[in-house]
Amino acid sequence: MKRWLIENGIFAEPSAERQIFEGWLYVEEGYIAASGEGAAPAELRDQAEEIVNGSGLLFMPGLINTHGHAAMSLLRGLADDLVLQDWLENHMWPMEGKFTGEDVYWGTSLAAAEMILSGTTTFVDMYDHMDKVAEVAAQAGLRATLTRGVIGLCPPDVQTAKLNDAIQFAKNWQGAENGRIQVMMSPHSPYTCPPDYIERIVAAAHELDLPLHTHMSETAAEVALNVKQYGARPVEHLDKLGLFSRPSLVAHAVHLNDDEIALLAERHVAVSHNPVSNLKLASGVARVPDLLRAGVTVSLGTDGAASNNNLDLFEEIRLAALLHKGVSGDPTAVPAAEALRMGTIYGARSIGLGDVTGSLRPGFKADITAVSIDKPHFMPRTDYISHLVYSASGADVAHVWVDGRRILRDRELLTLDVERIRYEAQRCFERLRG
Numbered sequence: 001m002k003r004w005l006i007e008n009g010i011f012a013e014p015s016a017e018r019q020i021f022e023g024w025l026y027v028e029e030g031y032i033a034a035s036g037e038g039a040a041p042a043e044l045r046d047q048a049e050e051i052v053n054g055s056g057l058l059f060m061p062g063l064i065n066t067h068g069h070a071a072m073s074l075l076r077g078l079a080d081d082l083v084l085q086d087w088l089e090n091h092m093w094p095m096e097g098k099f100t101g102e103d104v105y106w107g108t109s110l111a112a113a114e115m116i117l118s119g120t121t122t123f124v125d126m127y128d129h130m131d132k133v134a135e136v137a138a139q140a141g142l143r144a145t146l147t148r149g150v151i152g153l154c155p156p157d158v159q160t161a162k163l164n165d166a167i168q169f170a171k172n173w174q175g176a177e178n179g180r181i182q183v184m185m186s187p188h189s190p191y192t193c194p195p196d197y198i199e200r201i202v203a204a205a206h207e208l209d210l211p212l213h214t215h216m217s218e219t220a221a222e223v224a225l226n227v228k229q230y231g232a233r234p235v236e237h238l239d240k241l242g243l244f245s246r247p248s249l250v251a252h253a254v255h256l257n258d259d260e261i262a263l264l265a266e267r268h269v270a271v272s273h274n275p276v277s278n279l280k281l282a283s284g285v286a287r288v289p290d291l292l293r294a295g296v297t298v299s300l301g302t303d304g305a306a307s308n309n310n311l312d313l314f315e316e317i318r319l320a321a322l323l324h325k326g327v328s329g330d331p332t333a334v335p336a337a338e339a340l341r342m343g344t345i346y347g348a349r350s351i352g353l354g355d356v357t358g359s360l361r362p363g364f365k366a367d368i369t370a371v372s373i374d375k376p377h378f379m380p381r382t383d384y385i386s387h388l389v390y391s392a393s394g395a396d397v398a399h400v401w402v403d404g405r406r407i408l409r410d411r412e413l414l415t416l417d418v419e420r421i422r423y424e425a426q427r428c429f430e431r432l433r434g
């Protein structure tokens with residue numbers, strides 16, 4: 001579909017001065033070409049190959065999930081109510097050690113189905129067997145920023161093999177699928193990668209001209225260990241290793257002091273805030289209002305489904321708006337529109353796509369989520385930004401487009417066979433469980 005039109009819709013653009021307008025939006029060759037209030041121009045109606053009747057629908061930029069491990073949806077519900085290190089070392093890593101490419105394929109497919117059904121159009125994924133993740137993203141029609149996460153707690157030859165795998169993955173997939181697939185380089189964390197290994201990964205990112213992504217300062221125990229092992233807190237440690245010399249996105253950043261916040265701002269490091277995962281693993285609450293005040297780009301991630309336990313980014317948006325009010329005692333700590341920007345345009349900026357996706361303005365890719373607003377919890381029609389943040393959930397999503405192509409119609413997945421995915425995911429889990 002090259003040219004199509006939405007008319008009679010309500011549009012939410014949280015980064016514009018006028019955040020809500022009623023009218024039309026025209027898409028051409030995958031891009032938002034024009035939009036306006038009131039009735040659509042007759043010439044655009046004539047040119048359009050499809051006209052979408054937007055009545056009863058609220059159109060918003062597709063959601064952007066900036067940190068996750070999609071295939072971990074196979075481990076959902078397996079090990080709840082544990083702290084990070086116990087959960088990782090005694091439950092996740094033993095299971096992940098048994099994962100084959102097929103497990104990653106079906107686990108990621110399950111996640112892709114869930115993300116599309118809850119309005120996500122772009123996801124960041126750090127995992128192993130990344131060719132399988134990229135295949136799923138390509139097939140699903142999602143936009144994805146993918147990275148082969150490397151853990152360096154292994155002999156030097158295995159470290160090298162993992163790094164080469166990450167480099168090869170980048171060479172094969174960077175810019176694939178009409179640019180929908182982007183790649184980053186990822187040391188898993190400062191506590192799983194020795195300093196010299198991080199330096200090699202950073203050097204590879206420079207050579208390949210790629211951004212970097214890592215877990216950082218997720219728990220107080222991690223920060224204490226970093227100080228004990230390396231004599232510096234994680235931010236200073238990673239800065240010395242050159243990680244922030246590339247565009248960087250760090251996940252979690254829960255335990256930061258004022259100097260670290262200032263340094264992240266100075267280095268233009270983006271933070272993926274994962275409030276549900278941080279609460280579930282009892283990691284703490286990130287200093288999001290302070291980060292935003294300092295000028296850091298803060299976006300939202302679910303982390304894997306095993307620490308969440310779903311991939312509904314509306315939940316992260318709502319929690320980001322609520323949690324920081326609760327802990328600060330300031331109801332304006334994260335206002336509704338700011339939470340929505342964290343789930344959309346700030347997500348795009350944090351992965352270098354700030355002029356590509358995350359907005360409904362002309363010139364952006366047509367990555368659009370349509371929410372069905374003919375429901376009691378969207379009444380009365382007071383403030384749709386408020387309704388999206390405080391009342392909506394992923395279950396309200398009716399249609400999704402990525403790159404101008406519809407991938408969800410009336411909650412029917414158009415690119416994925418959800419029955420087959422459910423069957424295969426259960427089969428994979430049973431084999432892994434043994």
Ligand SMILES: CSC[C@H]1O[C@@H](n2cnc3c(O)ncnc32)[C@H](O)[C@@H]1O
Pocket residue numbers: 069084088092093096126127128148149150151188189215218277303304307
């Ligand atoms: C090397 S692939 C990614 C790796 O990350 C693990 N993981 C999942 N959630 C978290 C988290 O919250 N902190 C640190 N590491 C996490 C996952 O199990 C994979 O092994």
Ligand SMILES: [Zn+2]
Pocket residue numbers: 067068069215251303304
């Ligand atoms: Zn993670």
